[in-house]
Structures are given as C-alpha cells and as structure tokens.
Amino acid sequence: MLPPLRDIPGTTLFDGVQAMKGYALNKMCYSFNSAANREEFKRDEDAYCARYGLTAEQRDAVRRRNVLALLAAGGNVYYLAKLAGILGLDVQDLGAQQTGTTKEAFKARLVAAGG
Amino acid sequence: MARIVGAITTSHIPAIGKAIARNLHEDPYWKPFFDGYPPVHRWLAQVQPDVAVVFYNDHGLNFFLDRMPTFAIGAAPEYRNADEGWGIPTVPPLPGDQPLSWHLIERLVGEEFDLTTCQEMLVDHALTIPMALLWPGSGAWPVRTVPICINTVQHPLPSAMRCYKLGQAVGRAIEAYPEDLRVVVIGTGGLSHQLDGERAGFINKAFDVEFMQRLAGDPLWAARYSIAELVELTGTQGIELLMWLAARGALGGEAATVHSNYHIPISNTAAGLMLMERRAA
Numbered sequence: 001m002l003p004p005l006r007d008i009p010g011t012t013l014f015d016g017v018q019a020m021k022g023y024a025l026n027k028m029c030y031s032f033n034s035a036a037n038r039e040e041f042k043r044d045e046d047a048y049c050a051r052y053g054l055t056a057e058q059r060d061a062v063r064r065r066n067v068l069a070l071l072a073a074g075g076n077v078y079y080l081a082k083l084a085g086i087l088g089l090d091v092q093d094l095g096a097q098q099t100g101t102t103k104e105a106f107k108a109r110l111v112a113a114g115g
Numbered sequence: 116m117a118r119i120v121g122a123i124t125t126s127h128i129p130a131i132g133k134a135i136a137r138n139l140h141e142d143p144y145w146k147p148f149f150d151g152y153p154p155v156h157r158w159l160a161q162v163q164p165d166v167a168v169v170f171y172n173d174h175g176l177n178f179f180l181d182r183m184p185t186f187a188i189g190a191a192p193e194y195r196n197a198d199e200g201w202g203i204p205t206v207p208p209l210p211g212d213q214p215l216s217w218h219l220i221e222r223l224v225g226e227e228f229d230l231t232t233c234q235e236m237l238v239d240h241a242l243t244i245p246m247a248l249l250w251p252g253s254g255a256w257p258v259r260t261v262p263i264c265i266n267t268v269q270h271p272l273p274s275a276m277r278c279y280k281l282g283q284a285v286g287r288a289i290e291a292y293p294e295d296l297r298v299v300v301i302g303t304g305g306l307s308h309q310l311d312g313e314r315a316g317f318i319n320k321a322f323d324v325e326f327m328q329r330l331a332g333d334p335l336w337a338a339r340y341s342i343a344e345l346v347e348l349t350g351t352q353g354i355e356l357l358m359w360l361a362a363r364g365a366l367g368g369e370a371a372t373v374h375s376n377y378h379i380p381i382s383n384t385a386a387g388l389m390l391m392e393r394r395a396a
Contacts, residue, residue, distance in 0.1 A: 085201025
C-alpha cells in the first residue's frame with residue numbers, strides 16, 4: 001500500500017476506500033441523470049433506495065439530507081450533486097450546511113475571498 | 116500540416132450555463148466574469164480555428180465508478196450533451212473530427228499514453244460551457260471538437276506532471292497531422308474551489324494569481340506539486356487546474372499570455388480565463 005495522502009482538514013479525498021464504501025449510494029445518485037428516475041425517487045424514496053441496496057448508514061444520511069453524513073458514507077460530491085438537484089439545493093446550500101452557517105453568511109465568505 | 120494557433124483555459128462552473136440562458140451578461144454579479152470573454156472572441160474571429168482539442172473532466176455524466184478511465188479521448192462523429200440531473204440547459208451536438216481523433220490515438224499510444232478510446236461519449240458542462248462561452252449564441256459550432264477527459268472524480272488522479280506531459284504529447288501529435296488545420300487547445304475547470312467537506316467554500320486567491328502569472332512562462336512551477344499538495348492549495352475541485360496544465364503542455368515551447376481575467380466568486384469558485392500564444396515570452 002502507498003502511504004496515505006496527506007491529512008487536509010475538513011477534506012476526505014475520494015479514493016479507493018471511499019469508492020468501495022460508497023458504491024451503492026453513488027450508483028443510485030448516478031441514476032438521477034434520468035428525469036424518470038428522479039421522479040421515481042420522489043414518488044417512493046424507500047423503494048428506490050432499497051432497489052440500489054443502500055447501507056443503513058447511507059439510507060439514514062439520505063433521509064437526513066445531511067451532506068457530511070453522505071460523504072462519510074462514501075458519497076462522491078459529483079454524484080451527490082444530482083441528489084441535491086432533486087432536493088432543490090444548490091452548491092451554496094450544500095456549503096452552508098457543511099460549514100454550519102447560513103447561506104447568506106456562506107455567500108458573504110465567498111465574496112470576501114476575493115478581497 | 117496542422118498548426119496550434121493558441122491555448123485557452125477557462126472555468127466551467129455550471130451556474131454559467133444558467134446565466135447564459137437567462138442572458139445575465141450585464142447583471143452586476145456576472146458582468147466582471149462575462150467581460151473577460153470579448154477579447155477572446157475577437158482573437159478567435161481573427162485566427163479562425165478549424166478544430167478545438169479540449170481537455171476537460173467529466174462529472175458523472177458519461178463515466179461512472181464501474182469503469183473510470185484516467186485518460187479518455189473521444190473518437191466520435193459528434194458529441195452530445197445530456198441531462199446532468201440538476202437543470203442546466205443542454206446545448207446542440209458538437210461535431211467531432213474522427214480522422215484527427217484516430218491520428219491522436221495512434222500517436223499518443225505510440226508515445227505510451229494509453230488512453231481509453233470512445234466512439235460514443237456524452238459530454239457534460241465541463242465541455243459545453245467553455246464552448247458556449249467561447250462561441251456564444253450560435254448553437255451551430257464553427258469548430259470541430261476532439262474531447263480529452265482527465266479523471267478528477269476518483270483518486271488516485273494522474274499527477275500534474277503527467278497531465279502536462281500528456282498535453283505535450285497531444286501538441287506533438289497535432290503538429291504531426293498532415294492536414295492543414297488550425298487547432299486551438301482548450302483546458303477547462305478551476306480555479307480554486309472546494310464543494311465538499313467542512314472545508315467547503317475554500318478559495319486561494321494568492322495561489323491562483325501566481326499560477327496564472329507563471330503558467331505561460333514557467334508551467335513546471337505548478338506541474339511539480341503533488342496531487343495532495345494541489346488539493347490542499349486549491350481545494351478538492353481546484354485540482355481541475357490539471358486541465359490548464361495539459362492545455363499549456365499542448366501549446367508547447369515558449370508561450371506568452373495574450374489575455375487573462377480572474378474573478379471571485381462565481382458560485383463557489385474563483386473563475387479564471389487565459390489566452391496564450393506560442394512565442395518568446
């Protein structure tokens with residue numbers, strides 16, 4: 001095994017460990033490229049998650065709409081973005097939730113980064 | 116013989132697609148971003164490229180984790196955009212250039228860059244938004260496209276040096292093509308941003324500015340960093356600067372910056388644009 005990538009605070013690199021762990025969740029989210037599948041998920045979320053074989057941790061994270069929990073369960077941000085789309089959340093909503101702040105405060109932080 | 120007329124590097128943030136569709140070019144939020152592009156439009160009108168070779172990264176439209184190529188190249192007659200799941204408007208199909216694709220494949224594999232070859236390939240916002248920014252309004256694309264996709268979804272990613280060298284090999288292959296073609300090389304993505312984790316919202320203006328200042332004249336400055344170092348310096352998605360290094364590699368030799376723009380923020384991202392030409396700096 002190669003030595004682990006450096007520990008970057010607040011960051012989990014999506015590597016082989018995460019890719020194995022998150023496969024079912026990411027596969028479900030990848031299916032949301034299809035509008036029909038998004039409708040199917042909205043119609044019966046439990047059945048849809050069951051069909052993709054989500055783990056209990058993944059099902060719970062989806063139920064809670066909790067981004068950090070979804071990442072911890074192996075979710076990859078590019079596939080999770082498609083789930084976020086169903087939920088009507090944009091990347092500032094996701095950023096605010098993950099950093100424990102309001103959307104307005106998160107957006108203000110982004111603007112401040114340009115100062 | 117084919118000739119590389121220049122390299123363009125630009126961000127590909129999805130929100131840009133919505134802003135274009137809503138015609139927000141003069142909106143105060145968007146104006147500093149869109150105002151960067153007219154000099155590039157004038158340059159493109161002048162050099163009139165026949166083909167765009169585009170380094171981009173797929174975000175889960177064409178490739179899933181079941182089979183994830185590190186490098187992939189399109190060899191399709193046309194490239195279609197499709198629903199990515201969150202409501203970005205799609206664009207008309209982009210015509211390909213199959214003979215050039217296969218020439219590049221032969222040359223690149225001959226140089227030990229073993230790319231996955233794709234005769235069907237959906238292209239996502241990372242390709243379509245730069246094309247819409249560079250050739251606005253038409254929908255009838257004035258260039259043929261050859262997409263080259265670099266994995267930034269799943270680590271291990273190819274190193275910055277490897278991406279730069281891939282670009283150099285692409286540049287050599289283009290210039291060995293016997294047709295009289297004018298080719299523009301494009302790299303899309305970045306600059307610094309991070310969407311995931313408690314570090315979401317990370318932007319590093321100091322690094323981006325230095326990266327842009329050095330890219331034309333000293334690309335090895337950035338190419339020497341490890342992937343982990345680049346993620347730390349630019350964010351988990353800022354790593355898309357790999358596409359910029361590949362495009363710079365393809366331009367080859369001595370290069371100079373003709374035009375650039377940089378603006379924070381667009382969505383969660385530091386947006387960058389560069390136009391480079393080959394010449395003594």
